[in-house]
Amino acid sequence: MNVGITGKSGFVGGHLENRLAREEDINVLPFEDSYYDDESKLIDFAQKADVIVHLAGVNRDEPDVIFNKNIELMQKLLDAADSSGSKPKILFSSTTQIEKDNPYGKGKLAAMQILEKWCGDRDAAGVSMVVPNVFGDGGKPFYNSVVATFCHQVAYGEQPEIKVDGQLSMIHINYLVEDICGLIRENTSGCRVEHIKPRVEGVRVSKILDLLYSFQKCYSDGFVPSFSSDFERDLYNTFVTYMDSNDWQKNLKSSRDDRGSFVEVYKFEEAGQVSFSTTKPGITRGNHYHTRKSEKFCVVSGQASIKLRRIGTQEVIEYKVSGDEPSWVEMPVNYTHNITNTGNSQLVTIFWISEPFDPKDPDTFYEEV
Template identity: 50%
Template sequence: HLAALNRHNDPQTIYDTNIQLVKKLLKALDSTGSRPHILFSSSTQEERDNMFGRSKREGRELLSGWSKDNNSSFTGLVIPNVFGPFGAPYYNSVIATFSHQLTHNEEPEIEIDAQLKLIYVGELVKIIYDLIKNKTASSEFRVPHTREIKVTEILELLKGFKSNYYEKGFLPDLDDPFVRNLFNTFLCYTNIESHFPVKLKQSSDERGSFVETMKLKSGGQVSFSTTRPGITRGNHFHTRKAERFAVIRGNALIQLRRIGTDKVLNFELDGSEPSYVDMPVWHTHNITNTGNEDLYTIFWINEFFDANDPDTFLESV
């Protein structure tokens, strides 16, 4: 049970809504005679004197009590601040708000420079998966945070992404998993349609042309491919990898679609004006040679390929 109302102008509405959600679930379980393993997402705000925290604590206690009375398994997760792609600005997290503001030329403001205990949504999903797989029962399972950081430090990192990535073309150092997750989150707030493709700096003289394809503060892997006319590569997505396609010769159509949506974004690239498109996480993507000659493409990805953990999921755009 992950659903909840986080914010509302009327605190009582938050409390009433969240308690009613729990009671509706319990009523459904009783009416069907179901005795499942229930997992409930509560929050470390349980410890605060506010209606959201109170509703989560009391909701967890209601479910725990019902499970004991009905000989059912229950896991009550007490979760720290969660961040990740597609969180709602001004609602889910300060990271969602700051990322939206910085990618839309707005100036973030810090009201309270709090020390935040954070977990990335992908890390949380892995914990939930393991709890289900191992059938772990606990009325109060404290989910550990993976990074503790001040709001000012978060904003400094995000402003660095804007300055280095947007304005100077640098890909950041992504060796630290937290920084990688923060960058992938930040990138998902980009107005993809207007930002890409990005033209690369090209210098030409009588000898030919020289093009800088990428500036890295990160490691990873750079590959080169040729693609025959009419051939499509890709049709997959990643959940943690950052990736760039740079077309340096020929004509290409790059397509992206966010998982769970139907809208397809189309980008036409021409090697006579070398350019690139970066692939946000949770966006399936492909590249097709639309020309009459071989297509030359440079690919960068932030980590080496590991056949045991490829983070590559097939899905047609």
């Protein structure tokens, strides 16, 4: 199945592409924003696609630009499909803002109506997805969501401002992407509106900020926080990705005497699993990533190189660690990671992960760093 994603370079698009890469029977078509200015490329894109997830949109600009651009992006895509002689299933990312009197909501609503008419006239399939507030790693501060903005501000010591302490209905990016994957595979006919279900409702903006400050304090005090809900877990995992990568490594105090040394590694509020491994010289472990589990490595004996790379990117972050100078290193969600014994003796590493291993739902995906 060929799947096209407009707006692939954005927050949701990037996560969706990475998720679909794990599906052996799905091919994600190339797409760049510049295709909208190149009619032949847009037509070729539409002609090859079995399904198009239309995520491209504008929500920051002058009011008339926001309104007209969201309509234009939909119309150009449908015109390209007509010119190619194809009828791909269209999954359109709309917003709960359609219920409000603002240019973004009005533009999205008009685009939904255009899609509905196009599907009806051509007996084509389409779904307008009404999406609640989305948060997760990779969101752009001051653009994608209040969570992205607050995470950035708390992580870098800036002063967040609550303009309206409203109640939010929210969905983490992982759940949204899974819902979209289900709609991609669904045998759809006609055009309908699909209200994407929030996974948490009624969360006040002030509560989000309080949680982020509590996560920051836990981190600085060397504690692993407890989570009373999946939302808190997902918010913590999101917050960590906004920190400076230098802060993912925390030096530990080693108390030494005639007997040897004692090092406090992880202090828990609750939950999680601690394990350890021994690794022979020259051997590499890992080369996988998690989407919901947070993890920490601590070398207690030997020397090692720990490498991380956010999936979908090229930059590799490396930490050279040693049991002689203990530290722990964070493995954020959606960062593939490995550890290599670079010394001449056995490597001993302690691991903490936020939930016990479940072979039926391991949340572990192979990818070379």
